[in-house]
Amino acid sequence: MIMIVIAVIAAAVGGLIAGLKVPLLFLPFLFFAKEKKKKDIFLLLFLLYALAIGYEFEIANIYSTDLPLVLCVVIPQLLLLDSGLKDEHPNFAKPKIIVISIISAFFFGWLVKEVFVGAVLIALAFEFSGENARRGIFAAVSSLALLIGALALAQGMLNLEGGAATQVVFIAAFSTLTALLFFRTSVDRQEFGAWITNKSKKR
Amino acid sequence: MKREDVLLLLISLLFVQGYLFRNVFPALFASLILLYLTYLHLEFSPAIESERQIARKLKDAERVKTKLRLKNLSNKRLTLDIFELLPPGFNAETPALILLEGEEREVEYFITPVRGIFKLRNPTIRATDTRGLYYADFLPDSESKKEVEVYPNLDKIREESKAGETLQFTKAYSALFGIQTLELDTLREFQPGDEQRHIDWKATTRLGELIVKEFLKETKGDVYIVLDAGKEMRKGIKSSKIDFATTLTLQLAYALRKSRLGLIVYDDYGIKRIEAARTKGSEHVEQIARSLNIGTIPTTLMGLKLSLPEKGLRIKEESRAFISKILPIVKGRRSSATSLVEAVSSLPATAFLIFIADITTNTSELIKVLLDLRKRHEIILLSPNPILFYDADSPDRETLIWLYERYKEREEIIKKLNGIVPTFDLGYSDLLDTIRGGFG
Numbered sequence: 001m002i003m004i005v006i007a008v009i010a011a012a013v014g015g016l017i018a019g020l021k022v023p024l025l026f027l028p029f030l031f032f033a034k035e036k037k038k039k040d041i042f043l044l045l046f047l048l049y050a051l052a053i054g055y056e057f058e059i060a061n062i063y064s065t066d067l068p069l070v071l072c073v074v075i076p077q078l079l080l081l082d083s084g085l086k087d088e089h090p091n092f093a094k095p096k097i098i099v100i101s102i103i104s105a106f107f108f109g110w111l112v113k114e115v116f117v118g119a120v121l122i123a124l125a126f127e128f129s130g131e132n133a134r135r136g137i138f139a140a141v142s143s144l145a146l147l148i149g150a151l152a153l154a155q156g157m158l159n160l161e162g163g164a165a166t167q168v169v170f171i172a173a174f175s176t177l178t179a180l181l182f183f184r185t186s187v188d189r190q191e192f193g194a195w196i197t198n199k200s201k202k203r
Numbered sequence: 204m205k206r207e208d209v210l211l212l213l214i215s216l217l218f219v220q221g222y223l224f225r226n227v228f229p230a231l232f233a234s235l236i237l238l239y240l241t242y243l244h245l246e247f248s249p250a251i252e253s254e255r256q257i258a259r260k261l262k263d264a265e266r267v268k269t270k271l272r273l274k275n276l277s278n279k280r281l282t283l284d285i286f287e288l289l290p291p292g293f294n295a296e297t298p299a300l301i302l303l304e305g306e307e308r309e310v311e312y313f314i315t316p317v318r319g320i321f322k323l324r325n326p327t328i329r330a331t332d333t334r335g336l337y338y339a340d341f342l343p344d345s346e347s348k349k350e351v352e353v354y355p356n357l358d359k360i361r362e363e364s365k366a367g368e369t370l371q372f373t374k375a376y377s378a379l380f381g382i383q384t385l386e387l388d389t390l391r392e393f394q395p396g397d398e399q400r401h402i403d404w405k406a407t408t409r410l411g412e413l414i415v416k417e418f419l420k421e422t423k424g425d426v427y428i429v430l431d432a433g434k435e436m437r438k439g440i441k442s443s444k445i446d447f448a449t450t451l452t453l454q455l456a457y458a459l460r461k462s463r464l465g466l467i468v469y470d471d472y473g474i475k476r477i478e479a480a481r482t483k484g485s486e487h488v489e490q491i492a493r494s495l496n497i498g499t500i501p502t503t504l505m506g507l508k509l510s511l512p513e514k515g516l517r518i519k520e521e522s523r524a525f526i527s528k529i530l531p532i533v534k535g536r537r538s539s540a541t542s543l544v545e546a547v548s549s550l551p552a553t554a555f556l557i558f559i560a561d562i563t564t565n566t567s568e569l570i571k572v573l574l575d576l577r578k579r580h581e582i583i584l585l586s587p588n589p590i591l592f593y594d595a596d597s598p599d600r601e602t603l604i605w606l607y608e609r610y611k612e613r614e615e616i617i618k619k620l621n622g623i624v625p626t627f628d629l630g631y632s633d634l635l636d637t638i639r640g641g642f643g
Contacts (some may be wrong), residue, residue: 039335043206047213050236054220054229062227070231078235085334087282087301132278132304136246140238147234168221168230175234182241187337189205 002099003083003127004034010076010120013106015053017072017113022052034084040192042084050077062151062167063159068113075120082127098126143178150174206336210240247337249330250276251283251302257314257323260600261353266313269295271326273310275302284329285310288343292317295326318607322348354603388417388461424554425480427465428452429546430495431560434471436587444587448559449495451585451629455557456491460484465554466491469546477549543572550580558584562616562626573623582624588613 008027015023026049033042057073059065102123109116128137151158151170158167217233220226256270275281281302287295294315302308325343332338390406393413406414430452436445456464464487465480476494543565550556556576562569562584576582589609613628620626 040206043209047209047216050213050232051216051220051229054217054226054232055224057226057228058224059227059231060225062231065227070228073228074232074235077232078239081236081239082334085336087333087335131246133242133246136242136244139245140242143238143241162225164225164227165222167227168218168225171227171230171234172218172221175237179237179241182245185244187244187247188339189207190331190335190338192204192206192209 001035001088003086003088003123004031004080006099006102006123007076007080007083007127009103009106010123011080013110013116014072014076014120017110017116018057018069020053020056020073022049022056026052030080030084039085043192046081046084053077060164061159061161062171063155068117071117072109072113072120075117075124079120079124079127086127102126139182143175143182146178147171147174207240210236210336214240243332243334243336246279247332247339248277249279249281249332249339251281251328251330251341252276253325253328253341255323255325255347255349257349257351259349259351261316261351263318263353264315266315268311269314271310271312272307273300273302273328274307275304278304280304280333282331282333282335284331285312286327286329287314288324288327289314290317290319290321290323316351316353318353320350320352322350324348352600354600354607390414391417425463425465425551426459426555426557427467427480427550428455428557428559429550430466430468431543431558432468432470432475433542433561433564435561435564444561444589447587447629452495452559453488453492456488457485460488464488464491466494467546467549468494469542471542473542474546474549480551480554543568547572547576550576552579554580556580556582558582558624560584560586562586562620563589563613566616566619570620570623573620577624584620584624584626585629586617586626588628 008031011023012027015021026045030042030045030049033045053073059070102119105115105119105122109119154170158170160166214233214237217229217236221229221233252274254272256272258267261267271285273283282299283302284297284299286297287293289295296312296314298310298312300308300310324345325347327343328341330339330341390403391414393402393415397415401415401417403414403416430448432445432448436448452466456466461483463480463483464478466476466478467474468476478491478494543560558573560569573582573584617626617628
């Protein structure tokens with residue numbers, strides 16, 4: 001349960017740094033859903049939470065935005081989503097000293113955004129550590145690098161006054177196409193709402 | 204809808220939101236979630252190795268422990284759910300566990316089988332990722348089948364034999380032991396099952412323990428116990444059916460001491476003893492007890508219609524038939540069927556008859572006699588079931604299959620006889636107290 005606590009604190013502090021109220025409103029419910037081990041409810045709440053935060057936090061132009069502030073808001077959401085979905089194994093209890101250091105860094109980061117971003121990234125690395133991921137990390141990092149590269153290359157075309165819609169379309173199109181490259185393998189997907197229908201147990 | 208679809212829906216909504224509200228943040232957020240999904244999708248490649256261990260010989264309806272050795276061959280932690288694909292009638296637990304990367308573990312859980320010989324497949328194992336978004340089913344291959352033999356459970360057979368008899372016996376019981384009157388017979392200690400309203404509170408206060416009143420019961424007419432003491436009844440390993448039958452007869456005699464009770468004992472040679480239903484009371488019961496001095500024939504065979512499969516000695520069918528006809532004459536005895544006819548011919552015109560007999564030898568003659576007698580008499584038939592008297596500790600496969608076949612054959616006979624007169628299959632524990640206990 002410690003990772004969800006870290007994620008909730010990170011999301012709350014990140015939200016406060018950016019002056020957002022939505023995280024404070026939603027985070028208790030998300031935490032409660034995770035505590036009760038209701039993954040589907042957590043997903044549903046996260047969907048609403050993401051839409052609400054997307055409505056509240058605004059970036060008009062990606063090229064002229066305060067990047068540390070954006071990272072302060074966006075990275076904790078990923079940490080929150082992952083820790084909410086992941087089943088923590090009791091054997092993987094995180095060392096207390098690291099946990100305390102990270103949480104302390106969050107509060108210190110309230111004053112210095114870069115420290116907060118660094119602490120959240122460490123927490124993220126901590127969350128994904130021990131997964132022995134190779135292909136996934138490669139795909140995620142290369143996709144991100146390609147997106148950043150593409151945004152840099154297309155800056156002349158996209159960096160316009162009131163060009164947010166164009167930037168959104170560009171990001172959406174590029175991300176989707178990149179993801180499609182890796183989504184070719186077929187995997188059985190877990191049923192949503194199994195807690196209502198108990199479908200996942202049926203053969 | 205799948206869980207992944209919820210996230211894909213969120214991604215789409217965030218892109219749309221970003222476009223409609225001229226806001227880049229939702230698009231960046233959606234991209235990040237898409238990257239996350241890509242990561243999870245690519246990283247999910249579980250591999251499981253499993254092997255089941257289960258005993259070859261099982262007992263019907265008895266929970267048996269099965270061991271499943273599982274090995275996680277992937278480099279990811281996996282949540283495993285085990286689903287058994289078992290033949291109809293089987294029940295199994297569905298254990299779940301978490302297996303770390305490269306971990307090997309043995310899981311133990313229980314299966315409840317049903318009778319027969321089956322080929323059990325390995326269970327299906329569902330491996331789910333730790334985020335609960337994806338899963339993979341590992342189906343057993345056709346070569347993984349293991350044969351198991353599920354033998355009849357003697358305890359269950361005993362229970363099944365008793366089930367269904369209750370209602371019939373209740374009817375017969377009231378006829379046999381009569382209708383309770385208001386006339387006080389005796390006082391005795393309270394026993395579990397006694398009715399609360401029969402407690403004698405005065406006597407209870409005086410003696411300091413719970414005392415109940417027992418009332419006299421009225422029965423209609425004379426009661427005759429017709430006891431088969433033929434060879435089949437006297438066969439036994441440790442105890443024979445005749446031991447049980449004589450104990451039961453005595454108990455019945457005592458319970459019916461208020462009625463005029465008669466006893467007819469017959470064997471393969473004819474009527475052995477006869478006690479006419481002239482008097483009542485304990486003295487008469489003692490007289491009956493003296494008549495019940497019948498010995499056991501020590502043997503390894505049980506009183507069943509068919510003998511155990513012979514391996515060594517082979518005799519032609521014609522020779523066997525000839526020997527079976529000639530042997531009783533050589534030994535100076537007749538068939539038990541003839542003795543039975545002789546025994547019933549000594550009965551009065553009307554009476555309540557309790558037959559204690561072996562039903563697998565001379566069944567057709569027994570049926571004929573019962574069909575004839577039921578026109579004039581009220582009858583119940585009590586038959587000690589040889590299977591319920593089987594007391595070997597570890598019967599082998601052949602014996603169990605043979606026992607089961609005999610059991611089924613006997614069931615058919617019981618069904619047939621039940622159509623004529625109420626018939627009860629009795630085991631060694633079905634003495635009168637046990638039987639009566641069921642009606643308290």
